[in-house]
Amino acid sequence: MNDLPAGLYRYTIRSGDNCPNSVDTAFNLLRDVISVDDDNTLVVTDGPYVDSKLCEGLPGLLIVDAVNNSESNSNLNFFYIDTKGTDDLLDDGIPVTLNGNTTKLDEDTYQILIDTPFEYGKIVITTDEGCGVETEFNLALGDPYFSFTSPSFEEVNEIQARENVTFIDESEGEFSKLEWNFGDNSEPIIINISGTTSGVTQVTHAYGNSGTYYPTLTIYNEIGCFTTVTNPITIGRGYSIYTPNVFTPNNDCLNDFFRPLFTGFESLTFNIYDSNGNLIYTENSQDGSINRSDCPNTIDSSGNGKAILGWNGKRSDGSALDSFTPFYTYSIRGIPLNRVNDDQVIERSGIFTVLK
Numbered sequence: 001m002n003d004l005p006a007g008l009y010r011y012t013i014r015s016g017d018n019c020p021n022s023v024d025t026a027f028n029l030l031r032d033v034i035s036v037d038d039d040n041t042l043v044v045t046d047g048p049y050v051d052s053k054l055c056e057g058l059p060g061l062l063i064v065d066a067v068n069n070s071e072s073n074s075n076l077n078f079f080y081i082d083t084k085g086t087d088d089l090l091d092d093g094i095p096v097t098l099n100g101n102t103t104k105l106d107e108d109t110y111q112i113l114i115d116t117p118f119e120y121g122k123i124v125i126t127t128d129e130g131c132g133v134e135t136e137f138n139l140a141l142g143d144p145y146f147s148f149t150s151p152s153f154e155e156v157n158e159i160q161a162r163e164n165v166t167f168i169d170e171s172e173g174e175f176s177k178l179e180w181n182f183g184d185n186s187e188p189i190i191i192n193i194s195g196t197t198s199g200v201t202q203v204t205h206a207y208g209n210s211g212t213y214y215p216t217l218t219i220y221n222e223i224g225c226f227t228t229v230t231n232p233i234t235i236g237r238g239y240s241i242y243t244p245n246v247f248t249p250n251n252d253c254l255n256d257f258f259r260p261l262f263t264g265f266e267s268l269t270f271n272i273y274d275s276n277g278n279l280i281y282t283e284n285s286q287d288g289s290i291n292r293s294d295c296p297n298t299i300d301s302s303g304n305g306k307a308i309l310g311w312n313g314k315r316s317d318g319s320a321l322d323s324f325t326p327f328y329t330y331s332i333r334g335i336p337l338n339r340v341n342d343d344q345v346i347e348r349s350g351i352f353t354v355l356k
Contacts, residue, residue, distance in 0.1 A: 142173020259310025
């Protein structure tokens with residue numbers, strides 16, 4: 001018998017005599033109990049963890065924690081096997097020896113260089129005495145895709161501000177987790193998928209203001225590889241501009257820049273004037289989004305849409321103003337993405353206060 005679960009088992013062995021009225025005696029019967037213990041000689045306690053290069057199908061590093069509880073405490077041997085995505089051992093590829101690519105980082109942690117990653121694979125670890133353990137190491141990842149709709153979108157092909165929008169996951173292939181980011185600084189929604197094949201998952205979200213937003217769907221596999229897709233969505237008239245009326249440029253990383261909050265523009269120019277009407281600062285929008293985790297803030301060029309970094313209370317060249325007045329004027333001139341005609345330009349202006 002093989003692969004018995006841990007526990008106590010009673011066994012009985014009788015002789016093979018043909019006596020019609022046989023009696024169990026010490027001469028023809030053996031009965032006893034055996035104990036099957038958990039085989040914890042070799043255990044993977046953490047991992048595997050992979051770097052992003054392996055997720056891209058390139059050579060990369062893998063980290064795994066393996067504990068050898070054998071009395072001999074012999075060295076461990078590492079192998080990498082292509083399972084081809086099946087449970088049939090006959091389909092497995094030839095084991096790739098990894099001992100020469102393995103570095104022991106501490107007592108139980110090993111770093112392994114994988115030269116040729118497989119889409120479906122497993123790491124096999126053995127002792128010199130033949131004890132072994134294996135752990136799956138699958139890089140396979142599906143293709144993300146989603147659509148969206150709303151009641152007004154179904155009727156007039158438009159989505160209004162504050163209307164519930166239904167986002168529908170239509171991803172294909174294998175993944176274990178979804179992350180929805182709606183592109184309006186709201187909290188992402190994370191959904192763990194029970195299976196590895198795609199199923200229809202829906203979430204709802206309402207945008208508070210008109211604008212053009214960039215919702216993103218990210219799918220992950222079990223070991224953390226991920227891929228994303230972004231589909232722009234137009235809400236209401238397709239653009240919005242909001243400007244504060246005060247800011248505090250005191251280098252405390254809170255409200256240090258005066259800038260408009262906007263969305264849905266192809267381009268935008270932002271100007272600041274002093275109380276005498278002199279232009280003291282100008283900035284044109286850039287591709288990307290504001291990285292508020294940086295201090296001072298920066299523009300992340302990998303972000304979606306357009307961004308203005310804003311005025312920090314100094315001139316465009318970084319020099320200090322000749323004199324200080326608490327009141328300034330701004331003007332904004334922008335070209336919307338979804339303009340009604342080629343000549344449409346959106347303009348805004350107003351007064352704001354500097355507190356020091």
